Amino acid sequence: MPKITYIDHGGSARTVEAAVGSTVMENAIKNSVPGIVAECGGACSCATCHVHVDEAWKEKVGPPSAMEEDMLDFAFDVSPNSRLSCQIKMTDALDGLIVRTPERQG
Amino acid sequence: MGSEQADRMNETAKRATLKTDAVIIGAGPIGLFAVFELGLVDIKAHLIDVLDKPGGQCAELYPEKPIYDIPGIAVINGQELVDRLLAQIKPFAPTFHLGERVDGLTRTKDGGFRLTTELGTEIEAKVVVIAAGGGAFEPKRPPVPGLEAYEGKSVFYSVRKPDAFRGKNIVIVGGGDSALDWTLNLVPVAKRVTLLHRRDQFRAAPASVNKMHGLVAEGKMNFMLGQLHALEGEGGKLARVLARRGDNSTFAIEADALLPFFGLTMKLGPVARWGLNLHEERIPVDTEKFQSSAPGIFAIGDISHYPGKLKLILSGFHEAALMAQAAHAIVHPGKKLVFQYTTTSTSLHKKLGVA
Numbered sequence: 217m218p219k220i221t222y223i224d225h226g227g228s229a230r231t232v233e234a235a236v237g238s239t240v241m242e243n244a245i246k247n248s249v250p251g252i253v254a255e256c257g258g259a260c261s262c263a264t265c266h267v268h269v270d271e272a273w274k275e276k277v278g279p280p281s282a283m284e285e286d287m288l289d290f291a292f293d294v295s296p297n298s299r300l301s302c303q304i305k306m307t308d309a310l311d312g313l314i315v316r317t318p319e320r321q322g
Numbered sequence: 323m324g325s326e327q328a329d330r331m332n333e334t335a336k337r338a339t340l341k342t343d344a345v346i347i348g349a350g351p352i353g354l355f356a357v358f359e360l361g362l363v364d365i366k367a368h369l370i371d372v373l374d375k376p377g378g379q380c381a382e383l384y385p386e387k388p389i390y391d392i393p394g395i396a397v398i399n400g401q402e403l404v405d406r407l408l409a410q411i412k413p414f415a416p417t418f419h420l421g422e423r424v425d426g427l428t429r430t431k432d433g434g435f436r437l438t439t440e441l442g443t444e445i446e447a448k449v450v451v452i453a454a455g456g457g458a459f460e461p462k463r464p465p466v467p468g469l470e471a472y473e474g475k476s477v478f479y480s481v482r483k484p485d486a487f488r489g490k491n492i493v494i495v496g497g498g499d500s501a502l503d504w505t506l507n508l509v510p511v512a513k514r515v516t517l518l519h520r521r522d523q524f525r526a527a528p529a530s531v532n533k534m535h536g537l538v539a540e541g542k543m544n545f546m547l548g549q550l551h552a553l554e555g556e557g558g559k560l561a562r563v564l565a566r567r568g569d570n571s572t573f574a575i576e577a578d579a580l581l582p583f584f585g586l587t588m589k590l591g592p593v594a595r596w597g598l599n600l601h602e603e604r605i606p607v608d609t610e611k612f613q614s615s616a617p618g619i620f621a622i623g624d625i626s627h628y629p630g631k632l633k634l635i636l637s638g639f640h641e642a643a644l645m646a647q648a649a650h651a652i653v654h655p656g657k658k659l660v661f662q663y664t665t666t667s668t669s670l671h672k673k674l675g676v677a
Contacts, residue, residue, distance in 0.1 A: 255456075255587060261383040263585065286525040289497045290585035292465050294520055294549060296568070320465040322584060 218311035251317030270314035350378020352623030352638035353453035361414030377404035476560035496583030502526035611648030
């Protein structure tokens with residue numbers, strides 16, 4: 217199974233195994249990874265699962281959709297690498313993905 | 323009539339206490355279905371919700387998202403479910419108080435309850451049904467250091483009286499309809515309005531965005547690209563809003579007031595202050611009556627807690643049905659409750675208007 221590494225604001229890293237087709241948000245919640253709230257449960261409606269995708273993975277993960285980009289307006293400290301983790305689906309090509317969680321989800 | 327006099331009359335009208343059988347706090351799917359179950363046992367209901375529309379999370383977060391676990395309906399989106407529930411409860415003509423948050427809940431001398439909203443609506447009822455889901459939706463607070471000191475003094479999440487901003491420098495943050503609408507409304511009132519948004523694209527209605535660009539072109543307001551970074555001022559009095567550009571450089575905007583529009587989040591809110599037993603921000607209930615630690619106050623849907631509780635809409639529907647049976651004993655004491663099916667009961671057919 218592909219792996220995802222979450223790095224929190226303090227620099228601590230946690231690596232989890234993720235089923236292909238599951239979202240980066242779902243794997244964080246399933247493994248109690250802190251820093252991701254996911255208040256709406258994955259409907260791209262709340263911007264509380266905001267992550268910064270590691271620069272090396274940015275291209276493979278791709279840009280946010282128009283709806284996701286709109287929802288990112290509700291997030292804080294948005295960067296060009298910002299994505300909502302509920303909108304990133306795991307594939308074998310994303311094995312080793314690194315994302316950083318922000319200081320606060322707001 | 324002068325507007326002041328109208329205001330006074332509205333306030334007087336609001337102060338007259340409304341009376342009903344049941345007040346349902348929360349007009350989400352479970353609160354709406356509670357109207358149906360209560361109606362079948364002759365209990366009239368008022369609904370109060372902080373959102374300006376019925377439907378709760380279904381309307382606010384998932385209007386176009388599919389739900390696959392409503393029994394008998396293979397797939398339905400959030401708004402469709404709300405619309406169908408509204409049609410289903412129409413025969414019972416509930417009274418809606420939308421855009422109001424319940425603040426106070428106290429017991430009256432006769433054993434009933436008095437509820438007050440932040441807008442001054444006062445309702446007396448024999449039972450209270452808390453169907454508040456994940457809590458009340460409230461504006462998201464931007465995570466800038468020292469924000470608390472400015473809130474209510476220089477930082478506002480809604481505008482009650484635009485005139486309060488007369489002659490002031492205002493910074494509005496966001497790109498949605500709230501941000502754009504208040505930008506357009508406050509430009510004629512304020513000394514200077516600056517709209518701060520992280521990108522040159524907007525969620526807001528294109529017509530509002532065009533108007534905003536027009537005002538910028540006429541020199542009547544400013545639009546700046548950047549993200550809210552920090553606040554400067556003293557004793558809750560804002561002086562400058564600091565913002566960060568995409569390249570991480572910062573800039574300052576002179577400001578007397580800041581209006582951040584970052585959407586909504588759910589917070590338990592005043593429920594926590596009503597003296598009810600709570601378990602991890604939820605209300606423990608028994609699974610016969612779905613009653614809280616206070617007799618006459620019921621809790622159903624996501625806000626309720628009991629062993630094995632699942633936060634599913636279908637569970638909330640079941641909870642509403644059982645709650646209504648228990649509420650009947652309080653609202654209509656001594657009256658026998660005969661179990662009936664909507665399919666066959668002629669008396670239920672009359673209530674549903676299908677006789």
